[in-house]
Each structure stands twice: as structure tokens, then as C-alpha cells.
Amino acid sequence: MSRIGVFVCHCGENIGRTVDCAAVAQACGELPGVVHSIDYKYMCSDPGQALVKQAVAEHKLDGVVVAACSPHMHEKTFRKTVANAGINRFLCEMANVREHCSWIHEDREEATQKAIDLTRFIVEKIKHNVPLEPIKIPVTRRALVIGGGIAGIQAALDIADGGCEVVLVEKEPSIGGHMSQLSETFPTLDCSQCILTPRMVEVYQHPRIKLMAYAEVDKVEGYIGNFTVTVRQKARGVNASLCNGCGECQKVCPNKKIASEFDAGLGKRPAIYVPFPQAVPNIPVIDRANCALYKGRARNAKKDACKKCEEVCGRKAIDFDQQDTFLTEKVGAIVVATGYQLYNIKKEQDKEAISGYGEYGYGTIPDVIDGLQFERLASASGPTGGKILRPSDGKEPKTVVFLQCIGSRDPAKGIDYCSKICCMYIAKHTMLYHHKVHGGQAIVFFMDIRAGGKGYDEFTRRAIEENDALYVRGRVSKMYRDGDVIKVLGFDTLSGEPMHIDADMVVLATAMRPQPGIESLAQKLSVSYDRFGFINEAHPKLRPVETNTAGVYVAGACQAPRDIPDAVAMASATASKILGLFSASELEREPLVAQVDQGTCAGCFHCVRVCPYGAVEHFEVKDRKGNLIKTVAQVNKGVCQGCGTCQANCPSKSVELQGFTDQQIFAAINAF
Amino acid sequence: MAAKTSTDKASFKPRIAAFVCNWCTYTGADLAGTSRLQMAPNVRIIRLPCTGRIDPLFIIKAFERGADGVIVSGCHPADCHYTSGNYHARRRFAVARDVFGFMGIDPKRITFSWVSASEGGKWAEVVNDTTARVQELGPFSAYREMEARV
């Protein structure tokens, strides 16, 4: 027979006003198995808790029911109290007689009866509670960071500086991400590369960071603390251990007319190339789609067309036969920091719901460029050496129209959200333009200016007030090429006047979107993503850098549009979360997880199909000689989050969710 | 203990069991409480982690134990704390509702709802509507009187 104590709280007047607490205590005292039942003014107060502790000792209680407020309020409090009194904390439960009873009813008799009922359910439930101990999971103190942009770099450095090993995987030939393409950064106008490249080098030289550039995550298995990740190292065609980055190969490559990704298509690069001079690692990659040798081989040509790079390489580092390789890494935590891409206004989009801008010519009008292209034009390392020149004819544009919110905040084009950074970088662009093109006129069409952030509003004011940018509140309905100029037809909604501008160049602040392929990566990691492909955080406010899969974290613009300070802050936050996780060799988790009775499990694996976390595995039951008897389900306690969907779907009821076992629920219903 | 319901329709006080998920509806009901939304006192909540954990057996057992009505409530689609428990529950309940109804259990005695943590008002509505509906139907004594055999 159980020895249960019932403690009914008045919560001052909150419960006592409508519920006859003494009557509840008395009624519960008459239940079989209840050996102690009292009511008290404030159970959560120190004297109240002392009453519980005292009763546990005095009456040798093996179950404590506190009839008071919502368990969301004080379950932790009272579980701690009973733990201090020496019994397992899971032998304490709460009956919610405040939020679910006294506060919502006026009839004292009805409310009292209901309070008795609710408490009785819990008394009967607790008779089936068992002591539970936290689950301990070993932790591999090594992290994987996916994405080598500023967020990935920051996360990797913070974790590595914290003393743990990091594997940094970047799909491009160099780390640096979009930040390396930027000219200057708002709101300080400091040179982007000047602050980024030292961090890149730091990553490269860090003893605890294993950098895998030109590589992609292929497969992820395991769970928090114990992931096994397979990384595909793409073939560079260059032996990285031999190459010294001298750059001779690039000079001799005959095909130098390839649009440079780094220069957003405005500059050219050879078929063997490093994306930019400060690339880390400074090892070239052969672009097989554009290299004459590989193109020839693809056509089964008898002779290799060109081997100039191989001939010139003094270190014999060129390896045309190099193949992709797969490496397995064991890590305990994963940071997703894959960043963003820019929306384009072309008619053909990669997603059904997104359409382009026909009114802006679907991207066919010359000298209509996007923000990143302007960054390259304005960058000293860019194709024009930092001069603002029109891509079409190299003329200096005297009138430049900047359009904000292209694709963003436009449900008709499929993207509802605000891309956050455009207001700021367009302001920056107008300043750079003002500095570089004297007498040039920048005209900005905006919907409204969102400059929340330290020094941000001041920055946009500066653009307007000191740099003569003309800000027009309104949208551009149409643009077309007319001879040498781009006719921009817009509307100034403040003056109510239509505007016809003859522009020399137009810059579109196109929306930020997650990187292509994010969905398949998210599926590999079993993290959820929204309809635009942004990774979902576990809680929008309280768990902003965690995902719904334990051990997988998110930083930067793959979660939502982020600027550099945001991305860095998130990255440091993930690092701190991960270092916290890595602070012990074992991880403690709440033991409210599912457990399979392997004796009765029939091995139908309905549980495997419904588990949102992939926490249920196949387990082979063998006899002493090692013969297979049957294959049954087994729950990985490290992965299970305790939803209990497996249990409801188990036909033979061979899986039990601890804390909500069938016995417990059955007892509560039976007490109805 | 299980107070038997009176068979007299006028003095009939419906007894309703509610199976709700911890993250949305239970919290929504908490909110109804903190907002002091008055509602019918006939509903008794049993807390589960997720609608995914709610088995149609619970409903059967509640009726066996004297419930005149049952409420099952959890997170709205896409809001599940465990991502997909409510989607599985939705399929399960869709079948259960038809099967139970086919066996003669009036579907009006069972309410399925999505009530989020911010919908304290909706919870009060669900409670009041269900209570009124069951009040109208009268006690479900047929279920408990099944035991006697010829």
C-alpha cells in the first residue's frame, strides 16, 4: 500500500476563496493509500515547503501530491523540495486547482468537488509513479560547423578557443562567405576584408580547427553528443598538400573568360582558380565544367586538350585524376551556418510560389544589378578596382536608382518577410556612391526605412542629410531601357506625384533567401525548416539558436535574414551552448522518455514510423549462442524527447513513456 | 467514488473528461485561469505530453468510468512541440470518431479541438460548448449500464 501525502494550498485567497481547501484535504485523506493530508495558506513558501519535508520524514511518504497552481508554475519547486527531503523527485506531482479550478469558477460547492476530483486523479496516478534517474549520455567533445561564412568562422573560433575541437566544412573553395565580397560594412564603413581576413587566417592556423573547404556534408547519423558525420571532400584537381599557392597555374590557364562567382558575375577568372587573392585555404580548384581537359575527357577525346597548369606547376600538385573522397567525423554537436543567397528577379525561379519581376524586365535590362554586384563595384578588390562604373559600357553612372524591398515583403512574389539588411546596405551604397562619383545623384525608392540597431538610424540619416541621397517613399512600377538610359517610372507617395527618372544604373536590393539545397541538409539533420527554407529555431524567443533536434544549433542567415552583428552574436551563442554541453563528459537528460518492453514487442515498428526524432531503432534479441530470436524496437534515450506518439501507436502497448505510462493514465482515468 | 450521474435530465450535471497536451491546450487552459475566464465546472483535465500520446482507449475508458462527454485537445497543426504528434493524432481520431460513431457512440459527445497556449478564450468556449452540448444529450448512462448480461 502506498504512503501518499496530500498538500492542499490556499494560495492566499487565490484558491481558498472558491475552493474549500480543508474539505479537499479531508476528502483526500479518506482515499486508500493516503496517510497524510493537510491544507496550508502558501505551500510554495518556505514554511509550506518545510511542511512537506517534515511530512515526508514523519510519515515515510512515498508519494507527494501538491494541490495548488499549475505544474508549469511550481512543479520544479516541489520536486526539488521532495528531493531535498530524500525521496525521488518524480514521486511528486501537482494537481492544478488554481488555474484550472478556483480562478475559473464561482460556485464554491462545484469548485470544491472539482478540486477533490482533480486531486484524486493525481493521487491515483502517483501510486504508479516510480523513481526515475536522469539519463546520462556520453558526449564527444568535438563540434561540426557547417558553413564557413562569418557565422561559421565565429562559431568555430569560439568553440576552438574554448578548448574543444572543431570540424569546419565549407562547400566553396574558400571560407569567407558573402562577407568577403562586401566592400565596406555598415554602420561604421570599415573595410569588410580588413576585419574578416584575419579571422579567416586564424581559423586556418588554429590547432583545434580542422578546415575542410570545398567539401559538403553527405550523411549524418546519431544523436546529441554522438553524431557520426560523413563529409564529401570534393576533388579540387589539385593536391592540397603539395600546392604552395604560388598562382602560376592560374596565369597560364588559357580560359580566363569565366564569370567570377566572387565578383558576382562582373569579373572574370580562369578555369583553375582561387576565388579571391586572400582565399583560405589558398589552394586553387579546377572548374571541371570549364576546363578544356575535363571537357575533352567528358567527350571521350583521345588526347587531353591542355595540361598547361600541370606543366607549369613546380610542385607537381596538379592531379587531374583526383576523385571525391568521403571522410567520417565523430562529433557531439553541430552548428548549421550555411548563410543566404540573393533572390533574383528572373522569370524562372527555383520555387513554385516565387515569381520574378516582369515589370523590371525579368533581369534582362543591362545595368540593372543587385546589391552584391554593387558591393563588388565599390570594392577596391573588385573588377573595377573600386570605381563605380556601369557593367555594360564602363561609363560612370551619373544617376543611380536604388530600389528597396525587391522580393521582400511582397507576398505576391512569394516572399513575405523583411530581408532586414537592405535598408542599411542601400544607405551604405548611396554613401559609397556619393564619395566615389562626384556630382552623382542617388535616388532610393523605399517602403519604409527599418534601421533598428545601434547607430543604424543615425547612419541612414547621414546618407540622406550629408550624402545627398534622394529618398523617395514609393515603389517603381516599371523600368525599361531607352537608348542609353534606363527609364524608371515610379511614384512618390508623399508628394503624390509620379516620377520618371532617366537612370544610368539601377541597383535592386533583392531579398535574402536561404542557400539552395538547405532542405536536403535539414532533412539529413532532421531539423525543421519553414516554407522559405529557413531553419526553424526550437523557440523563437527562449531557444533562438537551438533546433528541434537536440545537439544541432543554428547561426546566421540560414535561420532568417541576419546582418553581420546578428550572425556573429548567434554564432557566439551557439558556441556558448556547445561549450556548455561539452563542459562535462556526460550529458544529463530528463528521464521522461519511452521504453520498450522487448518481451512483448512484436516488431511491427509502427513506433519507428511515427517517431518525429528517429529515436526508435531496431534491436536484435539473441539467445546465448548468438542466434537471432527476434528483432524488436529499442528507444535511444539520447534522442527521445518524450512525446509518447509511439506508445499510442503501439498495438500491443509494449512501449511506455516514463512519467505518462499507461498505468498512470489508466489510474487517473479510473479515478474519474 | 466515481459519483454516478443523476438520470434526471433537469438536475443532470454532465461529467466531461478532457485529454489535453501539455504544451498548447494545458497552457491555454492555464491562461484561461490567469485571465479569470469563468467557465462551466464540468470538465476535468488529464494532462498528457502531446496529442500524439492520446490513445482512443482513453476515450473508451473515460466513458466506461462515467464520463458523459470527452474533450481531446492539442496544438494546432504546425505548432506541435514535438513537430508531428498532432498530425498522427489527427489521423487516429478521424478513424476513431467514425468507428465509435458507427458503434452508436454519439459523436456529439466527443469534442476534438486545437487550442494553443494563447487561446485561453477558445478553451473556455470549447469547455462551455461541450458542456452545453452534452447537457442537451443527457447522461451517457447506456455505457455504464452495459454490464448486466441476459
Add this chain to the structure above:
Amino acid sequence: MKIGYFPGCSLDFSAKEFDTSLQAVATSAGMELEEIKDWACCGATSGHATNHLLSIALPARTLALAEEQELERVVAPCAACYSRLATARHEMAEDKKLFSKVTGILKRDFTNSVQVMNIAELLRDNLPAIKEKVTHPLKDLKVACYYGCLLVRPPKVTGFDDTEDPSSMEEVCRAAGATPVKWNKRLDCCGGGFSLSRTGSVIRLGKEILEDAQAAGAQAVVVACPMCHSNLDLRQKAIAEQTAKPLEMPILFITQLVGLAMGISEQILGLNRHFVSAQPIIAKATVKALPAAREEA
């Protein structure tokens, strides 16, 4: 399949040639047009500017009549008529309250089941049949397809083509053998109903449109709306007063262009009814196409 035909006031009178050319092209391409009996004015443009309910109920009556004639689709060649009919259909489908209000007024069994099409849509959807009948392809004729504002806007009402970059008229012209030019003003407004009240504006707009078409090398402008036609054709004389040289830009209904390519006589097509002579075009059609026709013979 039978297609309901809503000529509207213009095609009954000022744009009679749009009606005759459409009828001729339709007959030739095997489209069976059936006029809605007892149709009434669509309500443009004064209707929707003054009374919203009236502006829905008027076209709704026409649609109800079409339903009674068991027509599944109705073509309204006039862009304004099309716009009114399509808007009414759309609004009633979206707004159940409005729908029941309108049915109450109509006092008819009306389910709002009739699809509304414009002329570009109709021709585009019947391209194979049209191509088959083209005997006099308009080779070397450069045309500027002019959509105006109502044919493709607003997108949720029209939806048959890309609102900002439509192509259906161009496709039809190509089928007739002509070469559509790329130009900028094909979606701009011609001034529409302000033709009489603010003639100055209409002249200014028309001038911009026609000059752009000419700059793009067009030899004719093809339209799909009687209002556009009259603004561009009738007002060219006034426009000429503001230009160094008269533009002399023939304005053709799209059905006239197709009709020409089908070898239909210019009398039936009503090509003689325009202010700016279409003779150069007619000449092109007959002269250029004759060898081909002879070969066939």
C-alpha cells in the same frame, strides 16, 4: 465547343469592324460563337465609379443569361467589358455575401459558373486551328502588340497571361506570320474613358505609345480593345499637330490581322473603317502572300 459571345456596345456600333472580323476569323477557325440573348451594358466605366453593387449586378445579369443558355465560357472582345465581367465573376466567387446579395437582385438561379475570356486568350487557346487556316502569312510585317491596361490587370482577376510580361498577343501575331517587336509601352494606358473629358491627356499618352512603337520599328500597332483603338487611331490627327511628321501608324484589331493572314476580304474585316489607312498593311498581306497562294493553287 460553343463559346458565348458578349459583343458589348462598342462592337455593336463604333467598333463594328472588330465584331465582323472576329465573326469571320471565328467561323474560319471553327469556333462556334453564340451571342448571349438580351445582353446588357457591362457598366464600364461609369458603373464601377459610382455604384459598386450595380457594377457587379449588371455583368452578373449577363453571366446569368449565359448560364441559362448553358454556356460554359463567354468571350468579351472589348477589354473594358472583359474586365467588368471578369471582375464581377471574381468578386462574387470570393465574397459569398456579395454573391447572395446579387442573386437576390437578379431573382434567377445563378451559380456563377461561367468562365470569362478576352480576345487574346480566345485566339491564343485556338492557335492550332488558326495556324491551319493561315494562307497569307504576313511575312516581314513588324507589329507592336498593344495590351493596354485592362487586358492583363489585375492579375487575380485576369490570370490568363503574365501580367508584367504577357505574350499571348505576340504568339497570335506570330501565328499570322507577323513579327512582333520588343517595345516598352505595350502595357501603358491609352487614356481610356478620358477620350472626351480630358482629350489632352489622351493625346499625350497616345503620342508616347505610338512613338515608342515606331522607335521599335513597328509598322502597325495591334490592339485588342475598341477603346484603345479609337484613342490611338482617331487621335492620331491631333497627335500629328505636336510632331514634326505625322506618325501614320495603322492601328489594327488583332482579329483583323489574323483575318488578313487567313485571306479574308478587307471589306469583311472592315479595314476601310479606320482613320489611319491600313492600306500599306493590306498590300503587304496580299503581295507577299500571293506567291504562296499561287503555289497551293
Add this chain to the structure above:
Amino acid sequence: MQALQELARKLLTDKTANVVIGWGQGPRGPRPIFVTQPEHADRLIFDTRCVHNLATYLNPRRAHLVPFVKKAVVVKPCDARAVAGLIRETQVKREDVVLIGMRCGGVVRDSDMDGKLTEATVSPRCMDCPDREPKLADHLMGEEASAPPKGKGPDMIAKLDAMSPAERWEFWQKELERCVRCHACREVCPMCFCDRCIADKSMPQWIESSPHPRGNLSWQMTRVMHMAGRCVGCGECTRACPVDIPLGLILRKMTQTVEERFGYRVSDDPTVPAPMGAYRLDDKQEFIL
């Protein structure tokens, strides 16, 4: 029939199978037989009285049949659906069974009837069965079959659906009152393979084991819930019921619901996942407030 016997002989001779499970003549019409010797293959028969679902003998719960390991089974389309179900739910390995598929145009209600297939004698389970041949089979035999005769009489499901809840309640009470909880419905079901059925679980005893209407109702509702999206419609439960409760009605109702709601029909393709344990974001939820 001869082809069937020859194939069985061959399978047993070359040890492709250790047993051929098929039908043979018994005292009360055809019944399941287990042929282990090639020379006994001529005992195999097949006709419209071969009502039994032999897939049930593949069910691993039948401990005395497990030692045969490699089994050949003669299957009708409904039996093949059951085999597919067992494969889908990892109870049977496809490579362990040889399926001898029989084209089927319906069977009579029970094996001791005369085999003539008419509106009056056709088994209710055959009336809405869409399959004429088991596609899963390794070997296919028998002549092309035409659709079984449509049964006579009112559609009981429609009739029950038209009733008030109270009337339906009355109907089922009268039927379930006879149930003695022998669980024959479960034992013959090819898809009931749990080592320990929920009805036999005592901690807690969700389903009262006593054969009173309350326990009986609870048992039948739970059984049908467990069959959701899995029932192959073979009707063996109805046939086995010693007190003639129309169990097939509830299952057919459930099957209709599953088809209407989830667009799923149980097939003999084991690679098609079952509807329960899956979901669509846009599953209908008109019944949820």
C-alpha cells in the same frame, strides 16, 4: 488444379519450400492442408469453397509452423494482401515465402457450402474486392476470373449510417451481447500478430477480459482501431466467430473511412506504406474545432 499440384511437387522436390500450405478436401469441404512430401501434392485443390486466408499461417505467432522456415502458400488476392501486410510490418521476409497465386472471382461464405457462386452464397467480403489476381505472387495460376456476383439485400453499412446513434447503439448491443470473448476473431486474423495482445495486457487492463457487453464493445472498437489501414478485408473474423457477430461490418466501415480520408486502399504491394503512422499536412480536419 493439376498445374498447382505439379508446382507444389516441384517446390518440395527441389526444396524451394519445406511445406506447401494450400487447400485439401476435408470432412466438411476444403480446409487448410500442409503438404511436406512431394507425393502428397495431389491432395491440393482449389475452388470457390477455399475460403480460408492461409496467410494467417505465416504469422510468426504460430510457433508450430515457424520451424518450416521456407513456406510456399497458395493465395487468393485477399490472402496476398495479408502477406504483403506481414512483409510491410516486418513479420515475414519476402524471400522466405513462395506465393502461389490463384486468380479468384470470389468465394462462397463457408467451405461446407456447395460451391456454386450466386448472389445468395457469395461471401460478403468478396462484394467490394477489386482484385482478381494476386500481383505479389511468384506463380500465378487459374483461369481469368470475372467479378464476383454482387450480394443481395440492403447495404448494412448504409442502413446503420442512416440510423440515429441510439439505434446503432441498440443494434450493436444486441449483437455484442452474444460475444463470449473467445477471441477467435483475433486468432484467425492474419494481421493480428502481437505476442501479447493488448486485450491480454493486465498492467493495466485497458480492455476488460470479461465477456460482458462493456468489455466486448471495448474489445471490438479497439480491435478495429488496430486494424485501421491494415485490414485486408478477408472476412476471416466474421467466419470464425462462433456466435455470428457481423464483425466485418465494423471493419468495412473503418476501411471506407480510411479510403475516403486518406485515399488509401490496402493493396498487395508491401512497399506502399500504411496510412496510420503517416500523415499529410492537409489531412481533412473538419471535425476538429
Add this chain to the structure above:
Amino acid sequence: MSAKTLTQADLASLVGDLVAAGTRVVAPSRTGVGPLQHLDYREIKKADEMTLDAGLPKRSIKELFFPPTEVLFRWKQKKNDFELQEVETKFQKTVVIGARPCDAAAPEIVDRLMNWDYKDELWNGRREATTIVALACDGQDKSCFCTAVGLGPDSTKGADVLLVPVKGGYHAEILTAKGEALVKDFGKRFGEAKSADEAGKFRETARAKVEGNLKVDPKPIRTWLDGHFEDKYWGEIALRCHGCGACASVCPTCHCFDIVDEPEGIYEGARRRNWDTCQTGKFTLHGSGHNPRGTQNMRFRQRVTHKFAIYPRKFEEILCTGCGRCARACPGGMDLLEILSDIGQMAGGAA
């Protein structure tokens, strides 16, 4: 023992009389829906609910004395005490009309067990309250084998009155004091016996018909069973058996039961006696997980052995009345006649 005549009309009136007198009347009656309609022994209120000419009901009259579930006592928990509530052991007076001889004989066979070491009050109470008016059978079908177990289609065993169909009604043999009492109470319904010869012919024809179905001698079978527990014959006896226990459910003599405490809620409940059967694996499953009858073959051997060797050894009665219901009910085609015939041959005692 005396004989009477009961016309069809009188029988109908007798039903009315009995019902009017507050007696429960049970008789074969139609139940079930559609093609599943069948005959069962059910309580009737009017004579036209009774169907005497449509053969053997699906189930036996066993459950009139031994219901599938019955309450032994009820309990209520109060704090740490239990309050027990006995059940009534006096039962309503009942007359069964039209019980087939194979059914009528069964309770008498099971009486031995129910009054062996413990006198089962519930069984005996119901037995005492019940008068069985049996109806001679014309031989149901080829699964009948009552003659092979020492009974017959006209057996009087267990019956208080035996009706034999004759033209226009029944020749009634009054067999026991209970039978006499029935005649006495409702004398006006019973006429003078006058068709003894016609009845005799009916009985002979029926007997001959059933005897053709199975000819075995139970004695050597019992001896063989005693000596061949491990015989290879049992090895594959039950391959087709599903272990469903449908045979036991319809068997007039199977009487195994399970006792369960069934809570109704938490604080009260009932101890119940429910039917059980040796044919399911759970029947002998030990708490340890060991099962002495681990396979269906063993379980089926138990069924045969218990009926034809163990029970006879203890009570000198065969625990089978040859009704053939097990063969008819079996979804897998198991057939007791076939098995008895096999054993009979192996025992060398085939008649």
C-alpha cells in the same frame, strides 16, 4: 416414468402458461443479421419466437448454468478495509423447451465436476431451478456422433421430459420428478400418450442415421490415450488449428474458467468467473514465461485427452456428447470425428 402427448397447439399454450406463471422459458430461437442469422437457445416470451424444426442451435444450453461471465462477489474499498457483497444463489425458475439430447445430457455430465470436492452453489442453484424438456433429434448432419459416445439422437440423459416428434405434435416421455411436476402444474396441456410406436420408429431412423457417421468404441480409445501421451500422432495434429477456442465456446461440456478481479474504477469491483479454454496459449502460461503446453499440438492433445481419458478416469463419464459443434465451428477445419476415428483404428478397437 410415464408418457403423454403434447400437440403443437398445446406446446404453444404451455409456453404462454409458463411465461404467465413467471417462469423463464428458453427455447431455440432465431437471432443475428443477414446471412449470419442463426438459431440460439434464448429466452422467449411468446411461442412464435420458438423454432423447433430447424435443427441444432449454434450454441449449447451450457451457458444457462454456466454463463460466459458471472459475478462471484463484489468488493468496495474504504480506506484500508474491504467490504464484500455476496451474490444471489437462488435463481428464477426456468424451463428449457426443445433442448437437443446432446445438449440435455451435458449438464448432467458436468454435474459430477461441479459437485466433486467443492459444491458449486451457482451451478447447482441454476440446475435446481431449471427443467429441461428435450426434443429428440433426427440427426443434424454428418458431424453428429452422439451414438459413438454412448448417447443418441433420442437419449434421455439429463432430460426431465423428452419430446419425440409425431404427427401433429410430440410424444412426451416424462423422465424425472421435475418432469412430473411440470405435467402436474400444467396438466391441461398434456394429453394421453397414443403415438408410442410412431415415436419409436422416429427414434430408430434417427439413430441409424447418426451411427453411420462414426463407428468407434470409446473404451479402447481411452486405453490408447492413457498409453500414448508422447505418440508421434500428436506431433502434427494441430497444424491447421488456430488455437482460437471457438470449439470450446460452442462445446456443451467444456467448462474451464478463469477467475478475474475486475475493478470498476479504483475503489470497487467484482470478482468474476469467465469462460476459458485450454486451446489458447495463455491458458497454461506460467508467470515465469514458461509454458508447459507450448505448442498448439500439445493443446489439442489436451482437449482430446481430457474429454476421452482424464474425465472418464475421474468421473466415469466421457466429457463429450457428440454434438459435432466443434467440427462445425472450427475456422481451420479441425474435425474431432476424424481424430477419434484415427485413434480408434490405432487402438484396434474399431467397431
